[in-house]
Amino acid sequence: MTNIKMYFVANWKMHGNIKDIERSKSVLKLTNSKKFKNNKIIYCPPYTLLEKFYEKVKFSKILIGAQNCHHNHDFGPFTGSINSKLIKSTGAKYVIIGHSENRLEGDTNLQINKKIKSALNENLKVIFCIGEKLLEKKKNLTYKILKKQITNGLKNIKNLKNIIIAYEPVWSIGTGLTPKKTELMQSIKKIKKILYSYKKIKNVKILYGGSVNPKNAKKFAEINELNGFIIGGASLKPKKFIDIIKKSIN
Ligand code: PGA
Secondary structure (H helix, E strand, O other): OOOOOOEEEEEOOOOOOHHHHHHOHHHHHHHOOHHHOOOEEEEEOOHHHHHHHHHHHOOOOEEEEEOOOOOOOOOOOOOOOOOHHHHHOOOOOEEEEOOHHHHHOOOOHHHHHHHHHHHHHOOOEEEEEEOOOHHHHHOOOHHHHHHHHHHHHOOOOOOOOOEEEEEOOHHHOOOOOOOOHHHHHHHHHHHHHHHHHHHOOOOOEEEEEOOOOOOOHHHHHOOOOOOEEEEOHHHHOHHHHHHHHHHHHO
16 A cells, blocks of 8 residues: 555445445445544535435544535525535535536536635535546647646635545546556646646645546555545445455555
């Protein structure tokens, strides 16, 4: 194991029910084992399960997060929306912001910036997703895209203490495709360089997301500069999720 503290973010997307919360018992058990130490598991179920999940794990090491929030900080006439204050009231401590699936549905960098500010105002920790599309990668635009997403998303935010960057190449999400280890190392380097030149900050945590599974977790977890994973599909199956965790922390 190379990383002292690894984050394992379970992004359930639009999946899950009460029974799935019950099934996560085995994950709870794992967090109590000696081996688990001070690694972190953050479950991000749909909004409807946030409170129930929180009640289930509130005395454990497992933390809860939402998958998005509205860009308006105050309450207001936004039918169907959930803001950071509502998320906070469920017991959730984290929120994913800027996921490519939300960007695809219209989230702009400006809205993402507002969402991050709103979440930080509520003392929520932010998992800020960035990543290039396949065509952008092919055109060698990865650095440019990451820079734009980071500088716009973090505009006027001075303190990055409560922000974790999740690098999720869009082409690897749900596709079974992943970057080569060296490619991922280069992308992490790029992100660090951008953050340093933009904010003079060196120690921001960086996660990787995109088709993480029990077979590839170990090789990525060996990257010193990587602080963990955001896991979609494989996090819905406790056995797979546990396998990923075990392979990453051993
Ligand atoms: P995946 O999703 O693990 O199913 O590729 C990751 C994510 O979208 O966060």
